[in-house]
Amino acid sequence: MNRRRFLKQTASVAALLSPLGLSTGCGSGGGSSSSSLVPAPNSPAPSGFSGEVLILGAGAAGMSAGHLLAQQGVPFRILEATAQPGGRMRHNTTFTDFPVSLGAEWLHVSRSELDRIVNDESVNVDIETRGYETSDSYGFFDGDLSLESLGSFGDLKFIASSWMDFFERFVLPNVSSQVTFNTPITRIDYSGDRPFAEDAAGNRWEADRIIVTVPLAVLQNGDVTFSPALPANRQSVIADALVWGGFKAFFEFSEAFYPTFLDFSDSDTNAGQRTYYDAGYGQSTNSNLLGLFAVGRQAEPYQARTGDAQRDYILAELDEVFDGVPSASYQRHLVQDWSAEPFARGAYLADVAGLSISRELAGSLNDRLYFAGEAYTQENDWGSVHNAARAARDAVSEILESA
Numbered sequence: 179m180n181r182r183r184f185l186k187q188t189a190s191v192a193a194l195l196s197p198l199g200l201s202t203g204c205g206s207g208g209g210s211s212s213s214s215l216v217p218a219p220n221s222p223a224p225s226g227f228s229g230e231v232l233i234l235g236a237g238a239a240g241m242s243a244g245h246l247l248a249q250q251g252v253p254f255r256i257l258e259a260t261a262q263p264g265g266r267m268r269h270n271t272t273f274t275d276f277p278v279s280l281g282a283e284w285l286h287v288s289r290s291e292l293d294r295i296v297n298d299e300s301v302n303v304d305i306e307t308r309g310y311e312t313s314d315s316y317g318f319f320d321g322d323l324s325l326e327s328l329g330s331f332g333d334l335k336f337i338a339s340s341w342m343d344f345f346e347r348f349v350l351p352n353v354s355s356q357v358t359f360n361t362p363i364t365r366i367d368y369s370g371d372r373p374f375a376e377d378a379a380g381n382r383w384e385a386d387r388i389i390v391t392v393p394l395a396v397l398q399n400g401d402v403t404f405s406p407a408l409p410a411n412r413q414s415v416i417a418d419a420l421v422w423g424g425f426k427a428f429f430e431f432s433e434a435f436y437p438t439f440l441d442f443s444d445s446d447t448n449a450g451q452r453t454y455y456d457a458g459y460g461q462s463t464n465s466n467l468l469g470l471f472a473v474g475r476q477a478e479p480y481q482a483r484t485g486d487a488q489r490d491y492i493l494a495e496l497d498e499v500f501d502g503v504p505s506a507s508y509q510r511h512l513v514q515d516w517s518a519e520p521f522a523r524g525a526y527l528a529d530v531a532g533l534s535i536s537r538e539l540a541g542s543l544n545d546r547l548y549f550a551g552e553a554y555t556q557e558n559d560w561g562s563v564h565n566a567a568r569a570a571r572d573a574v575s576e577i578l579e580s581a
Contacts, residue, residue, distance in 0.1 A: 227579075234366075234392055238282070239554075242570035243550055243573060255356050266526070267341045279341065280512075287564050307337060309334050311328070318440075362378045365405065368406075374388075393522050394421050411538065423478070427513040428469050432466065436496075453470075454496075480492065489511060492511075528561075540572070
């Protein structure tokens with residue numbers, strides 16, 4: 179499988195830079211249902227479907243599904259477990275003078291994917307992105323620091339923006355009136371003609387179709403039960419799928435002593451990944467912000483510590499590479515531990531997962547229950563915002579064709 183990889187030109191080291199996911203959505207029946215749709219295959223096929231759709235989760239998949247349903251004039255409601263939309267696309271807009279992506283950060287595919295998500299050719303998607311230069315610096319530390327040029331790397335950075343900002347501007351306005359917050363779902367019953375979901379307060383939410391965008395780790399934890407029980411093969415895949423825990427940190431320094439990327443011997447393994455990177459790359463800022471991205475086993479040493487101990491552990495790691503400069507120039511930092519979030523419980527389906535896992539997870543059940551999200555895709559790729567949005571499109575298209 180040709181997964182997203184950051185490959186050194188020397189082929190000696192690879193560091194995978196996946197975002198820390200997404201998962202949840204917003205809906206609106208009255209938004210812009212008159213919006214024109216771009217030609218197929220970018221738009222769901224016209225349909226006579228006249229039922230109601232319930233979407234569970236207000237992250238990238240949920241918002242995308244609601245957005246497409248609104249464009250088709252299909253009534254829907256989105257239930258979000260937390261107090262805000264976005265799921266694992268969360269960003270911080272107050273730490274410095276540009277949005278800091280606490281979750282999903284990079285665009286791994288062409289910019290045209292943004293237009294595809296908006297699905298309205300009359301809308302100018304004026305989001306700025308920037309690619310990396312082959313001459314950017316790349317560092318590798320294995321007892322000694324070596325520096326060379328970055329080489330070819332296709333991912334794009336959002337400039338003065340973020341994945342969350344993109345959804346807030348171009349998707350959320352079309353669906354926000356239909357989202358209900360602080361409504362975690364504990365049970366889904368899809369046995370009858372009108373499936374329904376029950377929330378933690380005991381409320382019952384009925385619809386003709388239900389789209390589940392709940393993070394895979396939440397299902398693994400048994401936070402949501404199903405009636406009837408999911409098929410045995412689906413249960414087995416859910417139980418056995420490797421979901422990486424996720425951790426991000428951002429350290430501000432008084433000087434920029436670091437390369438564009440810094441990798442270690444364990445930056446890309448079957449157990450997880452980690453890398454340091456210039457979080458302010460391409461931004462119009464005076465802030466020297468170094469990001470730390472870690473998933474899977476490589477995230478655990480950071481997650482095992484909190485507060486000053488966590489800060490000091492990271493600074494000590496950097497001090498070894500940069501001869502004490504990090505501690506001397508440290509100013510402040512912020513962290514995001516996705517494994518500690520009760521309605522995420524991790525980052526995303528591991529990049530080393532088998533090819534059939536996400537497809538098995540994406541399959542609909544009884545023409546009533548559908549799944550969409552970074553782990554529930556029908557392609558040989560997963561774990562990113564664009565995958566979640568594509569999965570939402572697949573689910574909506576299947577619902578429209580089911581009438």
